[in-house]
Amino acid sequence: MKTILHTEWTVADICKGFTYNELEGKGLFGLDGRLTIQPEYQRHYIYNDGKRDVAVIESLLKGYPIGLLYFNRTIDGRLEVLDGQQRITSFGRFVTGKFSIVDSNNCVQFFSGLPTELQQLILNSPLLIFECEGDEKEIKEWFKTINIVGIPLNDQELLNAIYSGEFVNAAKRVFSNSQNAEVQKWSHYIRGDVKRQDFLAEALKWICANKKKNIDAYMSSHRHDTSINELVCYFDDVINWVSTTFTMVNRDMCGLEWGRLYEQYHNIPYSIDYISDRVQALQSDDSIKCHRNIYEYVLGGEKDKMLLEIRIFEESTKKAAYYRQTEDAMKKGTSNCPLCAMEDNANKTRIYKLEEMDADHVTAWSKGGATSIDNCQMLCRTHNRSKGNR
């Protein structure tokens, strides 16, 4: 791979003919039309949070270097940004009046309002740019390596870079498009940032689990497909199933494994009203520690209580129940385990120590019994275990 270090270009050179697509949130071109700022394998512009973009401008105003930029020379002789897109887009947007900074006198300043010498300071800032030329594989390997600086690419952004092509482009238009009206609905169920490919990552995860493929293999085999029909249809099926089955929208639904739940339960018919009643009832149950799993619990016919992490009795409650029972048993001359007391063997009169006993719900939790002192009895280990997980 060939590399050249450029020191002759300034911020002004790069900003010549700078264009920015507000809708897609991406810088397009610079260097008088010779530079593509956001090639398809680059992520969206994510510096526009009023902190990182401002920090780039402040660095320039203080005369600090903003770090190495990497450009790639393509076969047709054009340049594209390999690394530095975020920084370039930040100064490009500032110079073209897209955002403001707050100066040392606490005044909001757009570029056009800055004193001429400060404007010149920014425009004349020298840049260090590595230009490289190599085959696609080399460039992409290198891109992977240099991206350990700055905000690292997440897994999906890396996959998009490695398998860039028609499929990724089409998928991004649906799943990484903040203008897509569906995103809001998806956000009820999927956690993440549309610009950082989190929805695309989830869509791929679901279809790949269904096809029993890994995501790399799937993206690789579809790389040059122009249709993303399969991906979109399956994703819509999952989302539609969730939103039809659960008519409520709760915050704890976000980020659940809906793809897995869909696979497991979508062939079972449910009564929407019944599901809704049960979810609501369980949500107001104080004994349940893990509210997020209520949906899966209800889908599974309320069998797997482990999912809910039912609250256990407090130590103080256990102690109180123990002393109450033991005192009573000593008076009667029977075992302090009420079940041992009913049996005809050596344990009939045995007084267990506190640590030899476990707390039990007199009326089972699943039958509406509360996790309170009134519903707590201590049983010997053997009886508690044999009573089982009711």
Ligand SMILES: [Zn+2]
């Ligand atoms: Zn017992």
